[in-house]
Amino acid sequence: MTVSFPDLLVLLGSLQGSILAVLLWRNRQGNPLANRLLATLMALLAAACFSIGVPLTPWTSLLLDVVPLIIVMPVGPIIYFYTQTLLDNSFQLGRRQQLHFLAALLDIGKQGIVWLYLIALWLGLTSYADRGWWADLKHHYDTLVDIPGWLSLTVYLGLALRAVNRHEQANPSPSTQATGQLRWLHALLRVWCSFQVLWLLFLIPYQLPAFRDTLLDKVGYYPLYVPLVGLIYWIGLRGYLHALRTVEPQARKATTVTWPAQLIETTLQQLQQAMQQDELYLDADLSVERVGKHLGVAPKLISATLNQHLGKSFNTFINEYRVAAVQAKLLDPSSQNSTILGVAFACGFNSQATFQRSFRGVTGLTPKQYLQNEQLVKK
Incomplete structure (x- = not known):
């Protein structure tokens, strides 16, 4: 079994994302909620990269069919709530905020169709000869679900940018720490907005039947996932270091002043x-x-x-x-x-x-x- 260089690059990104997710989740410095939101984001990106880079075998194909690894809908809420957490240290995820993650049910629809087929087959409600119809249904769903995924992330990025702008207007003279938070958030949101433009350029031909097969045959999903690997390294490492920088200087000063x-x-x-x-x-x-x-x-x-x-x-x-x-x-x-x-x-x-x-x-x-x-x- 051989692994192509692009697949290897994506798999290494998945491994790096998993490591960063663990480090961020266990990091006790900085805002705990912010660390865990960023850790969850890294885990979602790592899982998505794994699903694209893993070599296809009968077992991995079965895994991808029954286990949802590409979870897109929560990414927007995570970025938005991460932004709010850094702007307001007292921010918490209440029930109202948790409702934003219900849209993730759309991401498991593809695997839900597979499970529904298997259950219907077991109950005798369908036959093995009908598997082509179920496969087409899964394929069409998998293609169309990218549209609400892109729209959701775009809307939440807009909400995050608005929250940052309002915070800056309300606090024209922020502290040194707040200035660092705002600089980091501006960089984070700019990078994600750039990725959204790239995703849109890929999504338009991908949604057109006349271009979809040619696009996937020539370049696959690499125009999205290779940059996504760069996002994993940049966001994960910089976010982790940001959490360390915003706390350690304060801790040292607090112990020396009485x-x-x-x-x-x-x-x-x-x-x-x-x-x-x-x-x-x-x-x-x-x-x-x-x-x-x-x-x-x-x-x-x-x-x-x-x-x-x-x-x-x-x-x-x-x-x-x-x-x-x-x-x-x-x-x-x-x-x-x-x-x-x-x-x-x-x-x-x-x-x-x-x-x-x-x-x-x-x-x-x-x-x-x-x-x-x-x-x-x-x-």
């Missing part, structure tokens, strides 16, 4: 006054740098004060005040004509997901449950 207890106590009082009297939390674009500028203290001192004295992150501290303001406004008769989300935005939240998560974290209830409980108490 703030006096009196200074910590004074800073905490200033922070509480800035929230309770100045109501800085109403600023939807509030950052630790802006609070530091308002108080005339170093942002690092603010973070250290919250971590050492309250055991909270800056975002958690701010969002608790916002939740308290939302609770008060929801019970205010003058806010009866406002929506819950409108009240949340008026109190400083700029994301529905962050608001829902923060409100439940503070009260143990959803906003609707909180209102219902308060109405029952009044009765």
Whole structure:
């Protein structure tokens, strides 16, 4: 059994993607969710490359027929949620976000047809002589499913780019770490957009029956999968190194700086006054740098004060005040004509997901449950 050079290249890419997936999944530095999303992306790309590069034998052909290895539909949501995770460290995959991955059912349709044929054959509902009809059905499905795959990835790349642009507009003076995150995201999304153009150039003749067979006979799927190998190396390695760079310098600095207890106590009082009297939390674009500028203290001192004295992150501290303001406004008769989300935005939240998560974290209830409980108490 011989393996051609392009197949060997694609198989090596699959091996590299698998290794990077394991390293990213087990990496404890950086944002855990971001690492695991990127690991999942590497695993999906590695599986797809394996399905193209593996030499065809009766056993590997059977494997490709019954096991879905080319899973495209989750790639777009993964990139989009990875982007959101880097832009917002408190971002989590809730039930609503998980629904985005249901489209992956389209990717298993080809193998589903094979399994349906085998089950129907076993039950006597079809015969071996009908296998040609089932094969044609599988082939047509496999060809057409690439269209929603391309459209899905394109839409999610657009959503990711919009999220990055909105974040930059809301934070015109980002921290050094945030600047690094944005630079990495811009590079990642540009590379994926370039791949989308390449995929479209391949997809158009591939979808036309007059050109499909000629295209596959002459170049196969290599115009897509050889660049995909490059994506695996570049995204996996750079993403892994990015996670290391964004954490290690901070960890070293945190261990070398010790703030006096009196200074910590004074800073905490200033922070509480800035929230309770100045109501800085109403600023939807509030950052630790802006609070530091308002108080005339170093942002690092603010973070250290919250971590050492309250055991909270800056975002958690701010969002608790916002939740308290939302609770008060929801019970205010003058806010009866406002929506819950409108009240949340008026109190400083700029994301529905962050608001829902923060409100439940503070009260143990959803906003609707909180209102219902308060109405029952009044009765």
